[in-house]
Amino acid sequence: MKEHSVTDRSVEDLDAVAIRFCGDSGDGMQLTGGQFTSTSAIFGNDFATFPDFPAEIRAPKGTTYGVSGYQVQFASTDIHTPGDRVNAMVAMNPAGFKVNIDDVELGGIVIVNEDEFTEVNLKKCGYPQGYSPLEDEQLTSKYRVFRVGMSRLTRESLAETGMGAKDIDRCRNMYALGIVYWLFDRPLDATIRYLQDYYGKRKDRPEIAAMNVRALKAGYYFGETAEVFPVRYRVAPARHEPGTYRRISGNEAVVLGLVAAAQKADTQLTYASYPITPASDIIHGLARLKHFGIKTLQAEDEIAAVCKAIGAAFAGDIGVTGTSGPGLALKTEAIGMAVMLELPLVVINVQRAGPSTGMPTKTEQADLLQAMFGRPGESPCIVVAPRSPSDCFHMAIEAVRLAITHMCPVIYLSDGYIANGAEPWRIPDLDTIPPIRVKHPTASDTPFQPYARDPETLARPWAIPGVPGLEHRVGTLEKQEETGNVSYDPENHEKMAHLRAAKVNRAAGSIPPLEVRGPETGDILLLGWGGTYGAITTAGDRLREMGHSVATAHLRYLNPFPPNIEQVLGRYKTIAIPEINLGQLRQIIRARYLIDAVGINQVRGKSFRVDDLTERVEALIKH
């Protein structure tokens, strides 16, 4: 469609734009946002996405609690977050408008489907009788509001297809996307290809694909011909390292990482889980990969899932289970079993806002202490946390490597924000990823000692059933060193407790040091972990641009910590720890290193805004 891009209207170049699509949860906003992202990715922009949807699948139509949103920031520069402020919003209905308008920057673009701003719909989302926000000058004067009769225009453009009103109305999101494509000078071909592929599979309704394509084009031509928009915007491609790129979300990256890890370990993988938001996409992804020898099992409950993974590990598979906070709580006792049996187990926890059921579709980082300490007895586990959607790939491989190398459970703390968010990812060269060494002993002349130790890793041997001469029992009762026999001996128990802890600590020897971005020494170190990397890094960069002595460091390994952490912490006057919780990492850092670390905390079901974070650090500096 490039030939259409030259018009009389002026074109403004921008570094980065954050767009939010919002509407009813049945309006197809996730698909629309996803398509905009794909197109921008192929165009060469850097991007980061934030899908935001309710837990209710189809909440009553037109209500505020049924609003589904998708935010994407696309840029010609290197970006790490989906953007604090929305530069352009598309609202398919008044409820979407109402819920999201406060996030739009002053002077930002707001495109609304004015046909939906009816008296009935306005009432449904709680506006007072006789009031329409579109007629409220105090409100509309803050933004550049464009009123487009998308429902009517979609119907008109598809009238001659002879299709029913319901099918036609379902194409409104593509009409909206067409407008936005025109406004931001994006090519249509990737979405057309997608629509043809996706709907083309529906053999019973082949015409659906064509209708959607037609609506998309109609929206685009509306932008071009209707002269509603005085300016078009252009965001040039970003400068990325050469290579083949794809878009990836955190949960997709976990799936690919696990498959790659199984291949690197030359070992089969069993993944057992119970459906839970926001972790279910991991089993959805793996269940499609049976031709990789991946075994997936939807268990009867969370406990069954983790126990199946542990059983599979005993028999020689890589045992993996995935869940979210409430499920991690249910798996507690079984993770303790894996600590005791000393079997490799990976537990993926895609954190969400708690406690209890909490806000299932909203993000949080409040399971750190649960992962670290939430088990009976002295029960240490390795804990890792990916820092971005694409990092979920690398850290999944790391989790498997550490579990196998040290024969112990690894808890992997992802979160809803990076699990569902997406970014561009340069597809790695798998040959650069080292193999994961798996040693299964075979029969020897001496009696087999199931709890003998590798002097380097302190791991016990991973002997698997089916091998003659290595018959042995593992159990959850305390065991005698080396033989593994049941033991209640006080000296032995003390020794074993220390051994299990030392084994986990040994992992520090094979993990990378904590890296610092910014000055080597200075006033403030922002220490983060997990999914807040994007916001903290961006805020740190901004603060340095403002002249402040601020560095950032991000932990991907939480137990054990990278070996150089204490050194790094000692080089800054103030350690500030931003977290989406009430201060969990801070508590550990304070306790372990006797440092009076300062917390920057929020629990709003959302990641940090760079603005907020910057302001709070500035306040700290002034203080």
Next chain:
Amino acid sequence: MTTAQPPTPLPTYKPKDFASDQDVRWCPGCGDYAVLATVRKTLPKLARRKEDYVFVSGIGCAARFPYYMETYGVHSIHGRALSVATGIKLANPALEVCVVCGDGDLLSIGGNHTIHTMRRNVDITILLLNNRIYGLTKGQYSPTSEFGKVTKSTPMGSLDFPLNPLAVAVGSGCTFLARCIDVDAPGLGSVLQRAIEHKGTSFMEIYQDCNIFNHETWFYASQKGSRPDTTIQLEHGKPLVFGTDRDKGIRRSDCRLEVVQLGNGITEDDLVVHDETDRTLAFVLSQMHHPEFPEPIGVLLADPSRPTYDQLVHDQIAEAVKKNGTGSIEDLLRDTETWEVT
């Protein structure tokens, strides 16, 4: 991972080959000893290698079982033995996995897994050592204790109606159901052999005496004097006859069963003929309770027609490989829209 069968012939095992070097620590006189001895005696009769057995248990007195077997074993956590066993079977279907647990383990805290393991028909053998009491925690009532049972936690009598393990198993779609008695070594041994050989979930309810906290709870069925009149030995294709003089039988009366005295015109031809393939009959038999009825002993149901879960999982993998070829990770990473940056 499957175990390749080595070319060497199957070794000849003796019961002591299956005994680990650990001292057995059950209370002297416990019914578990009898079961352990029978299991060790039975395994040498089966065409399986020692290294292919995995004994899995949960928590409880019975759950110490794996420590005493010179096989692979996992003593797991309370209630979860079947989940661990399912994971083992999933990873390596070539293994012979046996689960030994008590009534609290399998029917109370682990009840959920019992139901779901059976409906999936995972190829494992379950030995339920049912003593109708919590022994390890020193004598609280269990899910199979009788209504009104006076224990430390129920001084005025238990208000829970007991659960019927065999009826639950029938309802859960279990494909092999049997009942045995701890001290009946020949009966237990022959059923165990069949249970292990059965492809699918085999469930054996074993009446087991806890001589400390619930002594004699099964004596009506286990003692030689009373046993012929209080139990009925099931044999496929044979009429349901019982009694010291084998002069009583079980007859259908509408949809129910009734005990009849043979003679006076009633012959064996009038009696129910046991059919191990009849799930409805298995349910009806599971409802025969002492003292109204003799309690069925032996195999209630053996249905080899359903494929096992572990087999189906591996079939799907084979099918996926056949359809798509063995997965290539390089392709998988690019199995979406990609773009080049130069």
